[in-house]
Amino acid sequence: MGLTVLLVDDSLFMRNMLRGILEGEGYEIVAEAVDGMDAVRKYREFRPDVTTMDIVMPVKNGIEALREIRILDAKACVVMCSAVGQESLVNAAHEAGACDFIIKPFNPERVREVIKRVAGA
Amino acid sequence: MKASSRGLLVFTLQGERYGLSLQDVLEVIDPSRPVPVPRAPEFIRGVINVHGSLVTILDLARLLACGEAAPAGKFLVLDRRIANLALWVDSVEGFVAEEGELGTDSPADELIAREVRSGTGTIRILALDRIVNRVEETLKR
Amino acid sequence: MDMSPYRDLFISESREHLRAVSELIVKVEQEAGSRKDMDALFRAAHSLKGMAASMGYGEIAELSHRIEDLMDRVRKEELVFDAGIADLLLEGADLLEVMITDVANEVQAVRDIGDLVQRLVAYRPATGTAGTADGGDVAGGAPSDRQSPADLLHGEPDRHGDASQTVRVRTEVLDHLINITGELITNKHRLMTVGKELASQPLDEATVELSRLLRDLHTEVLLVRLIPFSTIADRFPRVVRDLAKKVGKEVVFEVDGKGIELDRGILEGLSDPLTHILRNAVDHGLELPDERRACGKPLHGRIRLAARREKDQVVVVVEDDGRGMDPALLIASAIEKRLVSPEAGRLMSAREAFMLTCIPGFSTAREVTDVSGRGVGMDAVRSTIQTLGGNLTIESELGKGSRFILRLPLTIAIINVLLVRLARVALAIPITSVQRTVELRRDLIYSRGKQKVFDFDGEALPLLSLNRILGLPHSHAGELLPLFVSELKGRRVGLVVDEFIGQQEIFVKPLGRPLASMKGLGGGAVLGNGEVVFILDVANVL
Numbered sequence: 001m002g003l004t005v006l007l008v009d010d011s012l013f014m015r016n017m018l019r020g021i022l023e024g025e026g027y028e029i030v031a032e033a034v035d036g037m038d039a040v041r042k043y044r045e046f047r048p049d050v051t052t053m054d055i056v057m058p059v060k061n062g063i064e065a066l067r068e069i070r071i072l073d074a075k076a077c078v079v080m081c082s083a084v085g086q087e088s089l090v091n092a093a094h095e096a097g098a099c100d101f102i103i104k105p106f107n108p109e110r111v112r113e114v115i116k117r118v119a120g121a
Numbered sequence: 122m123k124a125s126s127r128g129l130l131v132f133t134l135q136g137e138r139y140g141l142s143l144q145d146v147l148e149v150i151d152p153s154r155p156v157p158v159p160r161a162p163e164f165i166r167g168v169i170n171v172h173g174s175l176v177t178i179l180d181l182a183r184l185l186a187c188g189e190a191a192p193a194g195k196f197l198v199l200d201r202r203i204a205n206l207a208l209w210v211d212s213v214e215g216f217v218a219e220e221g222e223l224g225t226d227s228p229a230d231e232l233i234a235r236e237v238r239s240g241t242g243t244i245r246i247l248a249l250d251r252i253v254n255r256v257e258e259t260l261k262r
Numbered sequence: 263m264d265m266s267p268y269r270d271l272f273i274s275e276s277r278e279h280l281r282a283v284s285e286l287i288v289k290v291e292q293e294a295g296s297r298k299d300m301d302a303l304f305r306a307a308h309s310l311k312g313m314a315a316s317m318g319y320g321e322i323a324e325l326s327h328r329i330e331d332l333m334d335r336v337r338k339e340e341l342v343f344d345a346g347i348a349d350l351l352l353e354g355a356d357l358l359e360v361m362i363t364d365v366a367n368e369v370q371a372v373r374d375i376g377d378l379v380q381r382l383v384a385y386r387p388a389t390g391t392a393g394t395a396d397g398g399d400v401a402g403g404a405p406s407d408r409q410s411p412a413d414l415l416h417g418e419p420d421r422h423g424d425a426s427q428t429v430r431v432r433t434e435v436l437d438h439l440i441n442i443t444g445e446l447i448t449n450k451h452r453l454m455t456v457g458k459e460l461a462s463q464p465l466d467e468a469t470v471e472l473s474r475l476l477r478d479l480h481t482e483v484l485l486v487r488l489i490p491f492s493t494i495a496d497r498f499p500r501v502v503r504d505l506a507k508k509v510g511k512e513v514v515f516e517v518d519g520k521g522i523e524l525d526r527g528i529l530e531g532l533s534d535p536l537t538h539i540l541r542n543a544v545d546h547g548l549e550l551p552d553e554r555r556a557c558g559k560p561l562h563g564r565i566r567l568a569a570r571r572e573k574d575q576v577v578v579v580v581e582d583d584g585r586g587m588d589p590a591l592l593i594a595s596a597i598e599k600r601l602v603s604p605e606a607g608r609l610m611s612a613r614e615a616f617m618l619t620c621i622p623g624f625s626t627a628r629e630v631t632d633v634s635g636r637g638v639g640m641d642a643v644r645s646t647i648q649t650l651g652g653n654l655t656i657e658s659e660l661g662k663g664s665r666f667i668l669r670l671p672l673t674i675a676i677i678n679v680l681l682v683r684l685a686r687v688a689l690a691i692p693i694t695s696v697q698r699t700v701e702l703r704r705d706l707i708y709s710r711g712k713q714k715v716f717d718f719d720g721e722a723l724p725l726l727s728l729n730r731i732l733g734l735p736h737s738h739a740g741e742l743l744p745l746f747v748s749e750l751k752g753r754r755v756g757l758v759v760d761e762f763i764g765q766q767e768i769f770v771k772p773l774g775r776p777l778a779s780m781k782g783l784g785g786g787a788v789l790g791n792g793e794v795v796f797i798l799d800v801a802n803v804l
Contacts, residue, residue: 105315160782
């Protein structure tokens, strides 16, 4: 059975792209969330193996959502998706307990590699 | 503005009746011993802790130069937007709806905004802004 | 990767973002847009950039990126959202719309974005030079027509009419948060007092645990309030450059420690004092090029502004390599102005002489120039710093330069105090105002003129009764006189009290109107036992 994934991004375009890449690898996308608050709610409901988390989102940003998810589940595996030039956010995410990073725009190879690695860990 | 639509809190001081707009009073509490403020004029009786805020106690009788507050009186804590101040008064008589009968004679004391007839007597309505200003001016010296 | 399946979605979602962008720009410009709207604008540009980059539309990504950057500067309050920004953003949104239509029509059009990108990158507010061009306008203060970020954060009356509204709410929430935390700490002290009386092991353990949690909470709350020094420091190069130009001096200005974080309330308060010190350094500290050449110094004067963290304090230093100050001249000038007596002047150390510059009525300027001759002087600088719970020291060497050292607490709301008792009143003295506590044997007191003095660090310090200063009964009966050494009007003195109660952290509460107008009081606090104490503003107590 494939690993379960929660996709968090306010852009449907981005979610679809990620879905395309990950489903091609046999992962099961159990849910999608459109902002940080939605992400925490969906995480609580679905307990996915891996969460991909956009950083810049309305309502609650990805780093705040990451912190809350880590409080819910200290072992949560969350991969942050950040744009080039957001190094300071990457640091904050690292401190908040992110498992790994994918830099946007998505390079499908890199996405596969990162998800495979964190899922295997 | 319709004067008759406002409620007044009526209190006594040295046998005289005074009033304040109900909106200007946050609460009425029993006196506690204020911590004296070094070097303050004698109408500042000190500071008390009201729900975590520091509130200065003003002895209204001393300010109006008509004696001093009765120990068994009341503290009228003013709305914070006006000042961090509570007035030490002798007793609280109650609330009255301010009727349309505004006093027309301009009071001699500038700390009194106006006088309102009520029943057999008059109620002196305090000019709170001028009171706070005067206290502030005195403290700056 | 084949992106064609995502093309339609890209087009529709991009257009959604562009529509939102146009609406938001107009909204922000016309009706005092909120922080939320600014964030939404930023996010829209950010999303667009990410999508375009994924699709491989480099120019759309580039243009979105520049719009995002400009919005980020607005969000960080480096820029105020004005008509110029609105125009640029709308132009950008229009061009993006055209480019996305090209994508939709599968047209390989060449759109020149270079010019617009250039203008987005180089954008400066049109009014940006008005305040600094006229030096007299800004002496001792932040330029009045350019709001400091701190002003925006604290919602001061805002000439631009927008941008500050919801930001102020955010700051209030932060202030509220720290207030509640302070209350909790006060309550913890109360619990500990009760615990001591009850001598209950489980209660003690619970309060110890509570203490630990509160400390964590306090730290977290403070972290939220921290903003980097660069928030204000980034404005200073311009201040220094403009003034140097005006007075015909050449200055190399360096800033270190921009990343050091301070409480936003303190940073806000620091802006004016630092501006004043820097302007003084340019105007009076540094020599004219000719004079420097004559002394064999490099023609360029050097001014350095540095912030660093030292334990629970932030130290901000302004140093110049200018002419320095002459203690003898300062003392002579103070005597001439009748600010000190000739006798007191004779006893003054160099350190005390430098602090004379902070006495109201004293100005080191030989002639009043239009830049530093305004009412705001070093006395205001020092008093502001002390209000922030910090202190100021000045070091100077004739011919070599001066150094102004500001020590500030990391947080403004909770300070460390020495609790003392005078007659029946408990008073809190900020630790920053206490150089040393001493329990003095009476036989070590001697007279110098009319003054009772004692020897301290090789200096004869005057002894003053704090009771007497505050108009309280004074007995000072004990064998040992408890006193603390502090600075009054630039002079070190020993202030005698009746009793030391101890050192404690207190949560500062404002006295509010009207009591805050009283000189010498810096606020109040509620102790663990519920007792109210006043915080002494030592510098202004005389």
